[in-house]
Amino acid sequence: MLFILKKTVGGLLLPLPFILLIMAFALVLLWMTRWQKTGKVCFSLSWLLLLLLSLQPVADSLLRPIESEYPTYQPQAHPPVKYVVVLGGGYTFNPDWAPSSNLISNSLPRVAEGIRIYRANPGAKLIFTGGAAMTNPVSSAAVAGKVAESLGVPESDILLLDKPKDTHEESQQVKMLIGQQPFVLVTSANHLPRAMIFFHQQGSSPIPAPANQLAIDSPLNPWERTLPQALYFSHSERAWYETLGRAWQWLSRDKAAAD
Numbered sequence: 573m574l575f576i577l578k579k580t581v582g583g584l585l586l587p588l589p590f591i592l593l594i595m596a597f598a599l600v601l602l603w604m605t606r607w608q609k610t611g612k613v614c615f616s617l618s619w620l621l622l623l624l625l626s627l628q629p630v631a632d633s634l635l636r637p638i639e640s641e642y643p644t645y646q647p648q649a650h651p652p653v654k655y656v657v658v659l660g661g662g663y664t665f666n667p668d669w670a671p672s673s674n675l676i677s678n679s680l681p682r683v684a685e686g687i688r689i690y691r692a693n694p695g696a697k698l699i700f701t702g703g704a705a706m707t708n709p710v711s712s713a714a715v716a717g718k719v720a721e722s723l724g725v726p727e728s729d730i731l732l733l734d735k736p737k738d739t740h741e742e743s744q745q746v747k748m749l750i751g752q753q754p755f756v757l758v759t760s761a762n763h764l765p766r767a768m769i770f771f772h773q774q775g776s777s778p779i780p781a782p783a784n785q786l787a788i789d790s791p792l793n794p795w796e797r798t799l800p801q802a803l804y805f806s807h808s809e810r811a812w813y814e815t816l817g818r819a820w821q822w823l824s825r826d827k828a829a830a831d
Contacts, residue, residue: 579617579741579768582829583700584796585812585816586809586812586813586816587621587625587805587808587809587812588805588809591618591621591622593713593827594614594615594617594618594621595614595615595618595619598611598612598614598615598618599611599615602615612625616733621728622800625759625800625804625805625808625809626800626801626802626804626805626808627797627798627799627800627804628690628788628792628796628797628801628804628807629797629806630804630808631787631807631808631811632786632787632788632803632807633787633805633809634807634811634812635762635786635787635808636787636789638761638762638811638814639700639709639761639762639766639782639785639786639787640761640768640787641759641764641765641808642764642765642768642780642781642782643779643782644781644782645685645689645756645758645779645781645782647689647692647693650756651754652693652694652695652696653693653696653753653754653755653756653779654693654696654697654750654753654755655696655697655699655750655753655755655756656686656689656690656693656696656697656698656699656755656758656781657686657699657701657746657755657756657757657758657778658682658685658686658699658700658701658704658711658758658759659682659701659757659758659759659763659767660679660699660700660701660703660711660712660715660716660718660736660742660806661675661676661677661678661679661682661702661740661759661760662675662676662677662678662679663675663676663702663705663715663716664676664708664715665708665709665710665715671715671718671719671721671722672719674715674718674719674723675715675716675719676801677823678760678763678783678784679712680717680719681703681760681784682716682759682783682784683700683716683719683720684760684783685781685783685784686698686700686720686724686758686781686783687725688712689756689758689781690725690729693756696729697730697731697747698717698720698725698728698729698730699719699731699732699733699749699750700712700713700714700716700720700730700731700732700733700734701733701734701742701745701746702733702734703734703736703737703741703746704715704734704743709771711732711734711735712734713732713733713734714732714734717730717732731749732747733746734751737761739766739767739770739786740770740824742770743767743770743771743773743774743776744774746774746776747770747771747774747775747776752775752776753777754777754778754779754794755776755778755779756779756781757771757778757779757780757781758777758781758783759781759782759783760782760783760784760810761782761783761784761785761786762784762786762810762811762814763811763814763817764780764781764782765814765818766814766818766821768780768816769821770821786807786810787807822823
């Protein structure tokens with residue numbers, strides 16, 4: 573119940589639902605009350621917020637500080653490891669689709685980076701984490717494992733942790749499986765700082781490996797920087813999502829310490 577409540581409340585606090593709620597409030601004021609000026613101000617501010625968060629310079633300036641905390645994993649800079657852990661993300665499961673099509677949004681880049689690192693560490697095992705969604709009998713870990721197999725990873729080198737529902741539970745399950753052995757931790761660059769905290773709290777020894785970097789530093793066409801786009805709004809959303817996640821992580825840690 574707490575997990576569902578956390579996801580629901582967190583989802584409503586993301587930029588798009590939040591902006592739509594402000595717009596709805598503004599429309600109520602404009603159509604059903606005498607508070608016309610307040611309604612106009614609320615609607616104008618929500619429109620301006622939607623515009624700004626959809627612009628590349630704004631969105632990526634919000635996301636870049638989070639993503640740049642850890643550099644890309646370079647095999648030559650680290651000793652060999654026996655395990656590469658890839659955290660679960662968005663997914664679905666349609667057996668008629670190409671395997672990789674079942675990994676949504678951030679998941680496919682995580683799996684691709686995990687396989688790259690696995691191949692750079694001969695003899696290593698790939699660990700995929702993530703439980704099943706409420707309406708899906710197949711787990712996130714199982715779908716990622718099927719994609720890895722389709723890309724040439726032997727089934728014998730794949731381990732699945734298909735019970736965890738969130739990063740905290742993933743960190744607990746990984747610790748139970750491999751103890752304090754060092755391992756490479758692969759997840760989205762914007763999620764990695766929060767994930768590293770969870771794993772360090774378990775006493776694990778993760779080596780950070782960011783995947784799916786989104787904030788763009790390389791040259792873009794002028795119109796890509798100046799025109800609002802849904803792509804860049806999603807970057808703003810990721811920055812806000814991780815900020816909320818860090819706040820919840822901090823509150824949960826303080827509560828646990830008090831208990």
